[in-house]
Amino acid sequence: MQWFYAFSSRRIKAMVISCVGLLFATRSTAFTIITRCSPAHQTGCTDGWPSLHLTLTSSLFDSIASSDEVQSLPIYNVIETIQTSHASKQNLLLQAAPGAGKTTIVPLLLPGKTIVVQPRRVATRSAAARMANLLGEPVGQSIGYAIRGESRQSSDTKVLVMTDGVLLNMLQKDPELTGYDTVILDEFHERGVGSDTNLALLREVQSNYREDLKIIVMSATLLGDETENVDRGESMKSKLTRVLGGEESCTILQSEGRQYPISYQYTSSWGSPPIRALVRDTKLLVQTMVEAIEEGVRKAPDKGDVLAFLPGAKEIRMAVKELESRNLDVEVFPLFGALPKADQDRATIKTIGKRRVIVSSPIAEASLTIEGVTCVVDSGLQRQPKYDVNTGLPHLVTVTCSKDSVIQRAGRAGRTRDGHCIRLFSEYEYDNLALHATPEICSTDLVPTTLLLTEWGCTCATEIIEDLPFVDPPPKESLAKAYQMLVDLNALEEYKLSNDNTKRYKVTKLGHQIVSLPTHPRFATAIIKAAEIGEAELAAAIAATALTEDVINGGKDTNLALNVRDVLAESPNSFNGKQLINFASRLNDEAKSAILNAMSSSDRRVAADVSERVGSALLPGFVDLIAQRKGDASFGGSTYMLALGQSARLDEKSDEGDYVIVVDTSTGDDGKTRIRSYCKLDPSTIKNVATEKDEVYTVASKGFEVRKRRVSRVGSLILSSSTLPSPSAEEVTSVLLDTIESIGGISALLTMQSKKDATAMDEVLQRLSLAVQASNDHEWPECFASICAIQNGNYNSDDERMIMAVIEPWLSAVTSLKGLNLLSIFNAQLGPDEQLWLDKHYPTKILAPDGSFVPIDYNSETGPVATAKLQQFFGQVEFPSVGPPGNSTPVTLSLLSPSGKPLAQTIDLSFFWRETYPLVRAEMRGRYPKHPWPEDPLTAAATKMTNKQVMKSSECVQTGQTIECRKSRRKKS
Secondary structure (H helix, E strand, C coil): CHHHHHHCCHHHHHHHHHHHHHHHCCCCCHHHHHHCCCHHHCCCCCCCHHHHHHHHCCCHHHHCCCCHHHHCCHHHHHHHHHHHHHHHCCEEEEEECCCCCHHHHHHHHCCCCEEEEECCHHHHHHHHHHHHHHHCCCCCCCEEEEECCEEECCCCCCEEEEEHHHHHHHHHHCCCCCCCCEEEECCHHHCCHHHHHHHHHHHHHHHHCCCCCEEEEEECCCCCCCCCCCCCCCCCCCHHHHHCCHHHHEEEEEECCCCCCEEEEEHHHHCCCCHHHHHHCHHHHHHHHHHHHHHHHHHCHHHCEEEEECCCHHHHHHHHHHHHCCCCCCEEEEECCCCCHHHHHHHHCCCCCCCEEEEECHHHCCCCCCCCEEEEEECCEEEEEEECCCCCCEEEEEEECCHHHHHHHHHHHHCCCCEEEEECCCHHHHHCCCCCCCCHHHCCCCHHHHHHHHHHCCCCHHHHHHHCCCCCCCCHHHHHHHHHHHHHCCCEEEECCCCCCCCEEEECHHHHHHHHCCCCHHHHHHHHHHHHCCCHHHHHHHHHHHCCHHHHCCCCCCEHHHHHHHHHCCCCCCHHHHHHHHHHHHHCHHHHHHHHHHHHCCCCCCCCCHHHHHHHHHHHHCHHHEEEEEEECCCCCEEEEECCCCEEEECCCCCCCCEEEEEEEEECCCCCEEEEEEEECCHHHHCCCCEEEEEEEEEHHHCCEEEEEEEEEECCEEEEEEECCCCCHHHHHHHHHHHHHHHCCHHHHHHCCCHHHHHHHHHHHHHHHHHHHHCCCCCCCHHHHHHHHHHHCCCCHHHHHHHHHHHHHHHCCCCEHHHCCHHHHHHCCCCHHHHHHHHHHCCCEEECCCCCEEEEECCCCCCCEEEEEHHHHCCCCCCCEECCCCCCEECEEEEECCCCCEEEEECCHHHHHHHHHHHHHHHHCCCCCCCCCCCCCCCCCCCCCCHHHHHHHEEEEEECCEEEEEEECCCCC
């Protein structure tokens, strides 16, 4: 019925599946019937069923319940409550501190078959091994596990431990989880996107298909909301409880951990750098960590082992190398997810011999049991997946841990005896840590999740956000980006319903193939395309390489092709060889057969052109991540420009040519994008994905001058270009409209004017503003109100559209935005009568008494201002004004000294001449003796000239400081 799940709506599926179940459930074992008749769902069951259920069912726990080891675990105290809850309610939220024994004991308590989900592969293997060891069995009998590319289980398996990705794959193939009775989501407080998605899908399965399915969420915290309504008695409720159906359907149970006293030491006490400095500087982080580990070796209680936490494999390798070079008389072991199982076991299994220092990633924070540790050294840092908006790739960033996390880490030191914890940060920094981890679903790449949920039956973002019971729904913006990438990869097809304008999506044939491959859709697209052109072995090798965490997280080599080459050289019986065959089988039988034959060949050789072949194979999924070398970077390495328009740096020197495909990126200490994994690309191959067309574009350095060319490009990368004749008027208009929008709209266009044009534009707008206020009965063009709003920064999209409509007809007449005369455009919006009225009542100049015209500044905050030398206004008493009669606005006179320095501002000349002028005259006539300073300015002739110039141009007689002119030869200007 796979076709049914793929193409039916989720609600219809639920109804039909229920009906089909009733039709075909003609025979069932007593155990199955009893299991599905819980008190919470007693439709068709008698009152006697619950007690019968408890009587007949048994669990794996019965065989170990009496052991001292089990009874000493804190979880033992709530075993009866767990069993009662499991029988009476659908769901259980178990909050238990580290060391309580929940991961080992709870799965063994439950009747029927149980799935246990762990967030990490190492924890998956470890949990299965511990449970099997308690039962005295090898892994694969009663207890099994399944991780990507590896499984140990049998028909006798009652508890199957798996990673969240394996469960997601199971749900896709069999939404009802046929044969399983309980699903346990362990370490849920880590809030991985896989855990959150699994819970949402499990709750939907439980609501629609499997009311008898039990869900147990085990977490170090209850995930309470930031604001809890204590007054209404809801302080113990949380968003996680609500997702699990509330208290009617979900039991909330808390169990204490086994914890001995822990003493704390902060490296800030001996002057170590603040944690923010350690985030930026890897070498400083490693140096500080090594010094703290040395302190830990000295101070570990009972001379126990030391467990140190660093954010990732790179720092761990550096620290291990440095520690091994020092004489500490300890064995040093790295521990991170990408290590081979044998190396992980050496780090986690205690042996007789020297003391140990285990330098670990956060995988040792929970679930893993590491015996003998009495001292923890905590960097307070972790790697967090984050979606790179620039590249569209997920990458890991180093961030500070949550308070929950550092508490859990410290707890590792006090599992069996008193412990000691050294923290690479201060108490103040600890107090300011976030209480809980940020849900990964809120910041990571959602492309794989979006494709999976579309395959599940969600056709749009609204259905994902509102219909699926997520603890924290994925951000709408992240979903939009994911949808776009999946459409670009041809994994999804967009459509709309006839009565709805919502963008909806359905999975394409290629998309269905992509979902079946446990890798990012980019890689999956490349793998499938490579298999289609006969490169089946190479496709599977790329898959095996891409799915190896060591490669994803930095790898043995930055050049992905070299890692693929190593995988191709593996034998069929090696780990990578088995991975390769496993992934090949997901493609088709022919691919698997071809790879088996190739790997079994005694004279097997790795082709010399593997680098070019890998690049060609990856191309379909990474077209936007083609990168062109632009030159040498400072301090070594090279700079590249990606097809999507983002620059990136490769820190190492490369001889791979001018073009590469970027497979993975990170953010450097300087905040710039770094290329972490890449492969060479033959330039001739790029032509297959390049587009050639005529482009009309603008040159920013030339004032956005419009030009036309014929160009061959891949995204932002131009492979070749040739100039074409001048573009048409329509093309000019179109590209300039787009350019205005791209640079920031009309407000940005206004800033491109020259200072002179901008001042003139401001003057026109201020005059119009006064005119609008003074003439309420006249309707002025609306565009002026919009342009004023844009200038003031208080505008909306309607104002922007209004001005764009005004400007558009003028664009075809110019060749650049710089050539656009906004003043002329807006003056042209005024009719002839409006222009005459404006010039008459709000002139740009006023006539001074000396016969010259003085400009009016309408841009002053105090209103219109006319600036002139004081002597130009001798004889005038009335102050000048602008505006129509009865609604005029006074013009402030800014009076200057003969040298142009401000003397006074006034709107009352009569008062100025009478009260202020005598004081000004007393101070200025000695400073400027060559200029007239008459005692009576009202009877003196207005002038800009000196006394000598006045004498020459008139028949004047000077008596002391007074000049009397009988006849003036000056002409009014």
